[in-house]
Structures are given as structure tokens and as C-alpha cells.
Amino acid sequence: MHDLGGTGPLLVLGPSLGTSARTLWGACAERLTDRFHVVAWDLPGHGDSPTATGFDVADLARGVLAALGGDERFHYAGDSVGGAVGLQLLLDAPERVASAVLLCTGPRIGDPAGWHDRAAAVRSGGTAVLLDATPGRWFGPGFAERDEALAKSLLEDLAATDAEGYAAVCEALASYDVRPHLPRVAAPVLAVAGDHDVVTPTGALRHIADGVPHGRLAVLAGVAHLAPAEAPDDVAALIAGHASSPPRxxxxxxxxxxxxxxxxxxxxxxxxxxxxxxxxxxxxxxxxxxxxxxxxxxxxxxxxxxxxxxxxxxxxxxxxxxxxxxxxxxxxxxxxxxxxxxxxxxxxxxxxxxxxxxxxxxxxxxxxxxxxxxxxxxxxxxxxxxxxxx
Structure with a gap:
């Protein structure tokens, strides 16, 4: 768990597959530390996190709670698999999550066969086999040119990700499907889509917003799959606004x-x-x-x-x-x-x-x-x- 600073209510940030939380969320977190105590976590084999195998999304959610310790309530924001873990936390630990912003994710992401195929490819050739195709999935139009340094850092994080850790997360996503359980989510949820996201299109986020009792949808123009990095100002404003909304x-x-x-x-x-x-x-x-x-x-x-x-x-x-x-x-x-x-x-x-x-x-x-x-x-x-x- 990375402490990104700040004071105030606790805000927990979750990463996307193939990224480190510091790189993905760094610019956005800087815009939030005046209102929240911000912490972020990494997936197994990503960033500074050791590799693990044989886990599912529910295990990742339990790992987040264990790393936080105590029983403090927190606000949560997560991108992609980080958003999936957020949904799992809302279901498994409703007493802990005060609000959630779920970005570029879904109650089910992709299909099991596709995830198993990707896990096999990465185990065979490492995450390097993904580098050519990833910018088209991750970045909206013009982002790589507009912020060349950040785009390069994100891809370097992918290249440095442990192959076994990446493959294990793929297998966790292959078994992940909480669509039948969305009506059980009690906390307010803001689902955020990128209008250029081909990995989790707007419909997946609309499914969340419509499926939970207290959900709404926001769509970011020109954004693909890594909204916190691509639009840090917009994402920070959405998180701060959503977390400050009083319970009805x-x-x-x-x-x-x-x-x-x-x-x-x-x-x-x-x-x-x-x-x-x-x-x-x-x-x-x-x-x-x-x-x-x-x-x-x-x-x-x-x-x-x-x-x-x-x-x-x-x-x-x-x-x-x-x-x-x-x-x-x-x-x-x-x-x-x-x-x-x-x-x-x-x-x-x-x-x-x-x-x-x-x-x-x-x-x-x-x-x-x-x-x-x-x-x-x-x-x-x-x-x-x-x-x-x-």
C-alpha cells in the first residue's frame, strides 16, 4: 500500500492491469491530497508488489482490506481491474466503503477464453508481447503525443510487470462476474467511462450505474482506458464531488x-x-x-x-x-x-x-x-x- 499523502477522509485508489498505482494515479492524486488522505495499492507482480498466484478478484479485495487494517471507512476509486475490486469491496465489505468511483471497468470484463489466452501468451513471451497493441487500447486520441513522458512511463510499467503476476490477474478476471449482485450494492456509485475505451465501453459502465440502487454515469470525452492518467483534472473533480455528496x-x-x-x-x-x-x-x-x-x-x-x-x-x-x-x-x-x-x-x-x-x-x-x-x-x-x- 502506497501512502500518497494528504489529510482528511481516507481515499483508496486501485490500479489497472499492467500499471503501477503511482504512475497511473500520480497526477490525479496530487489534485486530491488537499481533501483526502490518499493511499494506493498495486496488483501482485506489479509495481512494488510481490508476485502471487491462484487468487480471484474477491481475494484481491480481501488483500486491500488486510493492507489497510483496522475498521476505518474509506472512499474508493479504481480503474479497470481496480474498479472490479471496488465492486467486490462494495459487496463483501459494505460497512467499510462510504462511496465508490469505478472507472473504465465493468461487472464483467471481457470473456474467460480471451483472458486465458492472454495469460498463456504472457507466460510464454512476457509482457513484452503486449507492448505494440497496448497504446491503442490504453490511450485516447493524441494522449501519447500530448504527454509523451507519462505514456512512456505507463508502457515501461507494463514491460516491468512480472509475467506470472500479470497472468494470474488475467485468470482472476476470467472468473469475475458480479452482474447478478449489483442490486445489493448500498453505497453511492459513480461509474466513469471513456468515450474511446474499447476495453470496457460505455455500456459496461452504464450497466453498473443502472444496476446498483444509487448509481450514476459520467462519460469523459477523448479518454480511453486509463482515465486517471489521461484526464487527471476531470477524474479528481469527479471523485471529490462524488465523495462529498451527502447520503440522501x-x-x-x-x-x-x-x-x-x-x-x-x-x-x-x-x-x-x-x-x-x-x-x-x-x-x-x-x-x-x-x-x-x-x-x-x-x-x-x-x-x-x-x-x-x-x-x-x-x-x-x-x-x-x-x-x-x-x-x-x-x-x-x-x-x-x-x-x-x-x-x-x-x-x-x-x-x-x-x-x-x-x-x-x-x-x-x-x-x-x-x-x-x-x-x-x-x-x-x-x-x-x-x-x-x-
Whole structure:
């Protein structure tokens, strides 16, 4: 277990197969030590950890608890197999895990035959046999050029990983499948996908977010399989925000409003919310408070639907009711929440049938303008925007 510093609540970080926790999480951990006491662990045969054999994912979870010692509750974040161990901890030690951020993972990862084949290949030729194909699986577009030193360090960690330890983790993943048990997870879970991840695509993270009682999904643009290294600022913000979200059964009105403001800013952007707040008058200020507390704090935070689904509903309702002054804002929010431009197009095409061609025609015109705006910042188009935007 590596102590990465900081003070505050305990935050435990888990690694991806073929990486060391220090390299994968280093930059992200630096952004978290002002709020948490951060520790990280390595897989057997990875980083500084000795090799072991004959274990499964549940054994890895027990090893994390043994290394931590005591009975202190902690927040958890893990990437790939580190995320799988996080799910196992949520199931096997629910009293210990206060919240979990599970990145680039799934309740089942790959298929058993593929993992056994990879274990055999690595036992035969070492982890060097993986080096040529790994950048395409690990890194999103442009990452290796943007941060050449970190990409090189990650690949060096893979090359230095003990072949037997790597193969043993492959075999642990071959037997890992907690899909039937997701409804038992009690703690709040944030599932984080990279939109370029071919190893654990967005659907795998959506399966987690939809399957646990208190789950939600975030999708990182331009990110593949190693989100903590590829997007440390975004991942650190997601972890800090998720860990600070108050449990729903103990929330006060002030806490609901604070959570609503956090979600509102994540979905609409700081510039948008700052502008709406600054333009509030004595007449409209209470309305802004109502939006923040009830729309964003009570509805958009509910675990029953992910933000992507809520954006689909919001767009459809706005087209159906002809609320065009709000539509551009929610088109941009839908993109933030993981909808692609093609999916927004399909949604608007469907509204042409069920809401009416004239409404869809106006919606397409507004959406085209909103999606073309550089940086996603709104250009005021109606007199209503300064007071009614929500």
C-alpha cells in the first residue's frame, strides 16, 4: 500500500492491469491530497508488489482490506481491474466503503477464453508481447503525443510487470462476474467511462450505474482506458464531488440545494450558471433557488436514471412543449451528459413524428446553432435567457 499523502477522509485508489498505482494515479492524486488522505495499492507482480498466484478478484479485495487494517471507512476509486475490486469491496465489505468511483471497468470484463489466452501468451513471451497493441487500447486520441513522458512511463510499467503476476490477474478476471449482485450494492456509485475505451465501453459502465440502487454515469470525452492518467483534472473533480455528496436519507434542505448547484454546474457549465445567477433580480432570485433545489437537487440527482437518459427526456419534453428558449441550453447539456451529435439528431427526428414536423424543424435549427458554437458556450438568442435559463 502506497501512502500518497494528504489529510482528511481516507481515499483508496486501485490500479489497472499492467500499471503501477503511482504512475497511473500520480497526477490525479496530487489534485486530491488537499481533501483526502490518499493511499494506493498495486496488483501482485506489479509495481512494488510481490508476485502471487491462484487468487480471484474477491481475494484481491480481501488483500486491500488486510493492507489497510483496522475498521476505518474509506472512499474508493479504481480503474479497470481496480474498479472490479471496488465492486467486490462494495459487496463483501459494505460497512467499510462510504462511496465508490469505478472507472473504465465493468461487472464483467471481457470473456474467460480471451483472458486465458492472454495469460498463456504472457507466460510464454512476457509482457513484452503486449507492448505494440497496448497504446491503442490504453490511450485516447493524441494522449501519447500530448504527454509523451507519462505514456512512456505507463508502457515501461507494463514491460516491468512480472509475467506470472500479470497472468494470474488475467485468470482472476476470467472468473469475475458480479452482474447478478449489483442490486445489493448500498453505497453511492459513480461509474466513469471513456468515450474511446474499447476495453470496457460505455455500456459496461452504464450497466453498473443502472444496476446498483444509487448509481450514476459520467462519460469523459477523448479518454480511453486509463482515465486517471489521461484526464487527471476531470477524474479528481469527479471523485471529490462524488465523495462529498451527502447520503440522501440525511440530506438537509441546504445540502439538497448545494448538491443541486454542483450538478447544475457539472451539466450546464460554470459560465452558464454564473451568468444566470448574476442576472437574477429581486423578482427572479427565488425562482433560481427553486430550480437549483428541486430540479437539480431533487430530480437530476436521483439514482433511478443516469444523466444521459434525463437529457433525452428533457430534450423531448422541450420540443413537445415548444420551449425553444430552453432548448439550446439542454442540447449543450445533453452533449456534456454523453449524447453524441448523431444521437441528438436521431432524437429530434423521432420528435418530428411524435411531436410534429414544425416543432422538430425549429428544434433542428436551434440544435444546429448550439452544437456549432465554439467551446460549447451559449450565445444569447432570446430575451428570456437571462432570467429563465435553468
Amino acid at each position: 436519507d440525511t440530506t438537509t434542505t441546504a445540502a439538497v440545494r448545494a448538491e443541486g448547484m454542483r450538478v447544475r454546474r457539472e451539466v450546464l457549465g460554470d459560465a452558464h450558471v454564473d451568468r444566470a445567477s448574476a442576472s437574477a433580480s429581486e423578482l427572479t432570485a427565488d425562482f433560481q433557488e427553486l430550480i437549483t433545489q428541486y430540479a437539480w437537487g431533487s430530480i437530476w440527482t436521483r439514482p433511478g436514471l443516469d444523466r444521459r437518459s434525463r437529457s433525452i427526456i428533457a430534450l423531448t419534453a422541450l420540443v413537445a412543449r415548444g420551449h425553444h428558449e430552453e432548448l439550446a441550453m439542454h442540447v449543450r447539456a445533453a452533449r456534456t451528459n454523453g449524447l453524441t451529435d448523431d444521437e441528438i439528431k436521431e432524437l429530434l427526428l423521432q420528435t418530428a413524428i411524435y411531436c410534429g414536423v414544425p416543432d422538430a424543424n425549429t428544434a433542428f435549427r436551434i440544435a444546429a446553432r448550439a452544437l456549432a458554437e465554439p467551446g460549447g458556450e451559449p450565445t444569447p438568442t432570446t430575451a428570456h435567457e437571462p432570467t429563465s435559463e435553468n
